[in-house]
Amino acid sequence: MKTIFKVALFHIGDYMWGVLFFLGIVSINLVGQFYMRVGEIESTVRLGGSFLIIVYAGYHSMEHFAFFQSWHLPRRQFYLANAAALFAMALVTLLIGPTLEFVLGAILPVEYGSIAETWFLGLDAVGVWAVLWSFSLHAFTVYVLWLLGILHYRGWFWTSIVVVAALAGLARFSLGVPLGSAFGGSLRFFFVGMIDDRTNIILASMNLTLGALMCAGVCYLLLRRTPIR
Amino acid sequence: MTTIAVKNLSKRFGAIRAVDDVSLTLEPGKIYGLLGRNGAGKTTLLNLMTKKLLPDCGEVTVDERNIALHDAVLSQVYHMTDKNYFPSGLQVRTLFRWCQTFYPQFDLAYAESLAAKFALGQHSMPAQLSTGYSTILRAIMALASNAPVALFDEPVLGLDAVHRDLLYRELIANYSHKPKTILISTHLIDEVAEVLEEVIVLREGRIALQQPVDDLLEGVYAVAGATDKVNAFIAERTVIGSETLGGTRSAMVMSRLTSADRQAGEQLNLEFTRVTLQRVFIALTNQQGVLP
Numbered sequence: 001m002k003t004i005f006k007v008a009l010f011h012i013g014d015y016m017w018g019v020l021f022f023l024g025i026v027s028i029n030l031v032g033q034f035y036m037r038v039g040e041i042e043s044t045v046r047l048g049g050s051f052l053i054i055v056y057a058g059y060h061s062m063e064h065f066a067f068f069q070s071w072h073l074p075r076r077q078f079y080l081a082n083a084a085a086l087f088a089m090a091l092v093t094l095l096i097g098p099t100l101e102f103v104l105g106a107i108l109p110v111e112y113g114s115i116a117e118t119w120f121l122g123l124d125a126v127g128v129w130a131v132l133w134s135f136s137l138h139a140f141t142v143y144v145l146w147l148l149g150i151l152h153y154r155g156w157f158w159t160s161i162v163v164v165a166a167l168a169g170l171a172r173f174s175l176g177v178p179l180g181s182a183f184g185g186s187l188r189f190f191f192v193g194m195i196d197d198r199t200n201i202i203l204a205s206m207n208l209t210l211g212a213l214m215c216a217g218v219c220y221l222l223l224r225r226t227p228i229r
Numbered sequence: 230m231t232t233i234a235v236k237n238l239s240k241r242f243g244a245i246r247a248v249d250d251v252s253l254t255l256e257p258g259k260i261y262g263l264l265g266r267n268g269a270g271k272t273t274l275l276n277l278m279t280k281k282l283l284p285d286c287g288e289v290t291v292d293e294r295n296i297a298l299h300d301a302v303l304s305q306v307y308h309m310t311d312k313n314y315f316p317s318g319l320q321v322r323t324l325f326r327w328c329q330t331f332y333p334q335f336d337l338a339y340a341e342s343l344a345a346k347f348a349l350g351q352h353s354m355p356a357q358l359s360t361g362y363s364t365i366l367r368a369i370m371a372l373a374s375n376a377p378v379a380l381f382d383e384p385v386l387g388l389d390a391v392h393r394d395l396l397y398r399e400l401i402a403n404y405s406h407k408p409k410t411i412l413i414s415t416h417l418i419d420e421v422a423e424v425l426e427e428v429i430v431l432r433e434g435r436i437a438l439q440q441p442v443d444d445l446l447e448g449v450y451a452v453a454g455a456t457d458k459v460n461a462f463i464a465e466r467t468v469i470g471s472e473t474l475g476g477t478r479s480a481m482v483m484s485r486l487t488s489a490d491r492q493a494g495e496q497l498n499l500e501f502t503r504v505t506l507q508r509v510f511i512a513l514t515n516q517q518g519v520l521p
Contacts, residue, residue, distance in 0.1 A: 006330055063316075069281055070314040071331040072303035228281045228314075 004081045007068065011061065011085035018056035019092060026100060053096070054138055057089040058145020062153040066228040079223050083216055086146060090138040094131070129201045136208035143215035150222045153229060230257030231292055231305045231377035231410065238277055238287035240270075240434075247273040249434035251287070255378065255410050260424055262442070263414040265431035266514050271414045272311055274431065275382050279308040291378070304331065307376035309367045311383045317356035321349060321366060325373075332374040340373035343399065347392060360387030368396055372403050378410045385417055393417070397424060422506040432514055442506060449509050450486040453479040454499035462497055470512030481512050 061082050068078050144167060151160035233255045240248040248270045255261060265271045276282040278289050280296050280303060288295050291302040315324055321344065329335040344351055347365045349358075358366060364386045371379050384400075385393045401424060404411060415421050428445060430438040438445075449469070452462060456478040463471075463480050471480040481504055484490075494501055 003330055066314045067316055070308070070310055071328065072279060072300065072306065072308070073331060074300045074303075076300075225283055227283055228276075 003073070004077050004084070007073065007078065007081035008084040008088070011064070011082055012088055014064070015053070015057040015060065015085065015089050018053045018060070019096070021056075022053050022096075023100070051093070051138075051141065053093050054089065054142045055145055057086060058142040059149045059152075061086060061146045062149045065153065065226070069228045075223055075226075079220050082146070083143075083219070086142045087139065090135060090142050093138050094135045129205060133201050133205040133208070136205045136212060140208045140212040140215070143212045143219065147215050147219050147222070150219055150226060154222070154226055155229070232257055233278065233306065233378050233410065234290045234293075235274075235278060236288050236290070238274070238289065239285050240273055240277055240282060241285055246434045248277060248284075251431075251434070251436055253429060253436060253439060255412060257377070257410050258408045260404065260411045260426045261413070262418070262421060262425040262428045263412055263431065264418060264428055264510055265414075269431040269514075270434040271431055272382055273434075275308060275310075275380050275412075275414060278380065279303060279306060281308075281310075305376060306378040306380065307332065307371050307374040308380045309371035309382060309384060311386065313355055313358075313363050313367065315355040315366075317354060319355065320351065321353050321355070322351040324355065324366070325351075325370070328370050328374060332376055334375035335370075336373045336375055340369055343369045343372060346395065346399075361389065361392065364388055365392065365396075372399060375407060376409070379412070381411065381413045381415075383415060384413060385415065385420070393420060397421070400424065418507040418510050419505055425506075428506070428510075430510065430513065438513065445509060446503065446506060448485055449481060449483050449504050451479055451481050451502045451504045451508075452494060452499050453477065453502070454494075454497065458497040458499060462494060462499055470508070470515070481508065 065078065069075075144163075148160055148163060151163060235251055235253050238248055238251045239246070251270075251274060263271050263274070273282065277284050278296075280289075280300055283297075288297060290296065291305055294302045296303055319327070322341075325335075325337055325340045328340075329337060341351065343349075347362075347369070349362055349365055349369065353362070355363065355366060364384065365388065368381070368384050371381060371384075385396060388396065397420065400411070413421055413425070422442065425442050427439065427441045429436060440448075452459060454462075454477065456473060456476055459471075459478040459480055463482060467483040468480050469483045471478060473479075486501060491501060
């Protein structure tokens, strides 16, 4: 348990470079806008800019696999440590927007539009479910990226292309862009409720959580038999 | 003491059989040499033995526990890899402390003293180290890990003569102080020959020979003299290598040198000498048909 905790902290420390980079970009952007007085100052975290961190963390999560394997860290422990670290990153990115707004809002007229508010404009997307939805979306994304990271690490290029294509299809579908009746219908069948046409935030949260758990499960199965590169 | 056993292990990379039906047992407390030409499968075998690669078939057990199912038993094994897998952002001293996490028996004071002996700066970053110092860092951690089984893959890669000598001496001192199972894969055979108790020779992914070093060297001798007389002597003997220079010939014979052989040789005015492990290895791995 102690080893898992230590390895998880090592991973979080590594991912924090992504957080710092993101915060640096946002801060420079806001300060730049403030001093140049270009129109209204807007927060660049609108539409979930913190996703950059999630993408970095998820895809970067196999970076130190060989390092820990060279010291024979059991794969199960590596998996648990990394899963915990990515879970923590999902939490961090969930909190990053409000924190930015709170900190920067004290000195600059920044308005933060959370991703839940952006996606569920038709609803009163506030409160616990909005937070849970945002968190589950971040968690789903980070575990999908981890899965992609493992596929790339294993050198399964075409498999990862198929997964990326499926995710791109899902993204288009969820954004309401028509994909053609047969393909769109199939996607609706598989992913109905994932975003649920931006009407049911509770169902969407549960589906995203389920998706995140499924991805994490597949990551475990893949990781058990992943050779080092 | 820990026993590591390999049973019918095979691994292919495309059409190449890197490891082909290998079975061996490393008995506790012995020092083995894993020898083979480039591409013989030495590194692949070590990676399979430590689950860094997954076999196509066969199994590896540590104290009779299959590593495929119980990879936690690999904490009994330290594998000094031929590559540097350390993150570039960690200092040497931080790596020492990390190593302690995975190998609780890791002797930090010993590692620090070895670093001082080899003049390895503890504030250095692994990515900034030269090939030689990168090897030294990995060797230090292997020695200080105090794991019951230590596998060394090219432990002297890039080391100068002084550092190689120092490393061999530290290896022997470490083994004398805390006996363990050691497997050394190297191409510098003569340098390591004094240290080895048993050799495992790999050829095209298969074990071609596994024998105690003393038995192997006692089972081979060189005979030299006039070409026609040497030819007469070796006519019905197994010759694994020979060299001809002018009117003289030197041949390596694979059998024990008996008093009858010596007598026959003296009558032909031939000279007998012992051969080094490296010469035996070259002769054995160069020739078709001598080894299986």
